[in-house]
Amino acid sequence: MAKILIIEDEDAIRRVLKKILLEEEKSYEVEEAEDGLSGIELIKKNEYDLVLCDIKMPKMDGIEVLSATQKIKPEIPIVMISGHGNLETAVETMKMGAFDYISKPPDLNRLLNTVRIALDHNHLAQENKQLKKKVSKSFEMVGNSEELTHIKSMIEKVAPTDARVLITGENGTGKELVAHWLHEKSDRHKKPFIEVNCAAIPSELIESELFGHLKGAFTSANKDRAGKFEAANGGTIFLDEIGDMSLSAQAKVLRALQESKVQRVGSDKDIKVDVRVIAATNKNLKEEIEQKRFREDLYHRLAVIIINVPALNERRDDIPVLVEYFAEKIASEQGNKPKKFTDDAQNLLKTLDWTGNIRELRNVVERLIILGDKKITADDVKTFVQIKK
Template identity: 55%
Template sequence: MANKKPTILVTDDEKSIRNSLSEILEFEQYNVLQAEGGETALQQIRESKVDLVILDIKMKGMDGIEVLENIRETHPDLPVIMISGHGTIKIAVQATKIGAFDFIEKPPDLNRLLISVRNALSRNELVEENKRIRSELNNVKEMVGESPAIARIKKTIEKVAPSTSRILITGENGTGKELVARWIHEKSKRASKKFVDVNCAAIPSELLESELFGHEKGAFTGASDRRIGKFEQADGGTLFLDEIGDMSPDAQAKVLRVLQENQITRVGGNERIDVDVRVICATNRDLEEEIRENRFREDLYHRINVIPIKLPPLRERKDDIPLLARWFLSQLSDKEIIYAGKSFTDDALEELKSHQWSGNIRELQNAVERMALLSDGESIDRDDVTHLGSMKTGTKSDLKELAEQSLSFQEYKEQAERYYLLNKLEEHDWNVSATADAIDIQRSHIYNKMKKYDIER
């Protein structure tokens, strides 16, 4: 706000009042827009960047209270100063409860009005700064891409974020489901509260209930203290249930009950605790197929699938690959000096577009880091991208080199197995359940091998 003059929208059905207030505010170096009624005001807010609204209560058509309610729904952080020539304590209290920043009677006292305007704009600036800092702390980035599919998703997010509707994000591993969930939270009315995420696939089913709802001291062996669950931690904010398709039937039933009643009970407890949580879910599974196979509850599916958002795989948005590659490279340059000055040649970017990227955005991000680290000079060229493909697929020369380095057949097998497992985990965005399904072994076996080979993300 320091770089530009704030814009104030004056809404009043009396032209003389609008002009008078506009002259005063323009003299104080503010940009001023005018609206003669509620509908026009809401349109101005939709189409222009407005920092403050001065709003008359009694107007023809839509009155000020209705306009205020609408603004609170669509732009919860936009400050509104109400003015009225028929001021009563009852109206002032009503406006304040709805969310008005201040209430001033007509004709407004000039000093009182300007002080209120300055205070409202200062608060708005603090809110925006708070959001920016929170976004940086949470490492929340906006979606990179200009393809039609991404443009549609961005538009959907802008529409649904201010609501409290539940959202189901679907898509392959590595397509950015958690990023979308965090972005929705940052643009919602709950942005000042916590964003709590739970990876349902990474928590053993016998521990998931305690993780979600908490437990009381002594509820089970090892429960030495009371524990607050994720639903309580997210009270007033957003709970992100990632990989909900991997949730056990028992946990599904209990989550459904919470969504119906907005209450939880800790494991080993009797007290019913109210929770106000917006739930966003994500999965890489086809839940409708899971329902047909009796692995997912249909009633829970309809509870969480109010607003569906399906993320396209990277191979269906290839024009976004150069943008993403450059963006990932710039992020590396900002973090570490060894990547500074690196750039892609046009041929390299075209070669990147020819790859299938089964691991989607996560795979591309890791590939950019490898190429930036291993490439000679400041340019990442087509040969670097081609070499990346041979590294991924495992050529005869790679296997020959591994054989020559190994001291025994057992060591060769173990090194090859470790390499294979790392490759598959990366391909599936380190989702152990998805990796287990893809290579047809039990999830517990993957955890055992990760421990054996000291594999960490």
């Protein structure tokens, strides 16, 4: 049921608006406020799908109501109600963020059509918001340790900028989660996030994968193809395991960073791209530079900001929180109730050597849930987990 608030100081107009809405659509729930101040109080206390608001009112006018609502509940669409002499003001409210405006006396069809469109828009916005929450939850950074808190703080500072970031750390520590959060919290979050695992692509194909190719550029190039940089235009490209990239591909990435241009394999035509680059590696790139396996100039281009993701052995305080998180997540995936890990099981897990980091911990939690009883104890851990000496 859609909940609508009418803020209007004229009793007759309020009654007409309410009658029209309730007669047209039985599922509408309509509430009233006789001035802007009482309207804002209702908005603070209740959830509305739409607000119809007069412009000229005592105590607080419609422009003030619009401004205040955008601060406290910006997701609510507001349709302004304007007298014929107030069209300029109405247009100004549209610039301020009002969804639409209708004139007094309200035309029946115009009013109902505007209300339907506004409610549909709000419904879609809420669906997108819920979807975004689900997406964000799948890349959640779990833990309260000092090390993880420091990383979260860095993300908050760096994400809104276009600064390039190099994420370092062992395999399985969650470098890709950091990359996703940098994108999610940036101004580019509505644009593509393109992930490229440089270690998984054969060296002879990496340039084609990143920059695209023309038909006939090489044996299997049967048609023109855009690369990952073009696909990420306006958004973010995440170059995972960049330490495994060939030197020739590194040279082209360097050019793309310097000039914001790429060339498809087999072409001499420049393609302009606007891409934020985030890279990650489990290698020591300074050692790779010394061994002539990584370009120093590319390193300095990428490492504007360096975020090091600590190994799980360095943030053991997060293990109990992670265990509970994985237990709930695995149970949800399997359609079961989460199993409880006893304190002695949690304490034992905290003492183990997690060379595989968070990825290994998740696998162990899943194994214990499958093989253990209703409660996972320290004996279960000793039985089903290979303790590293």
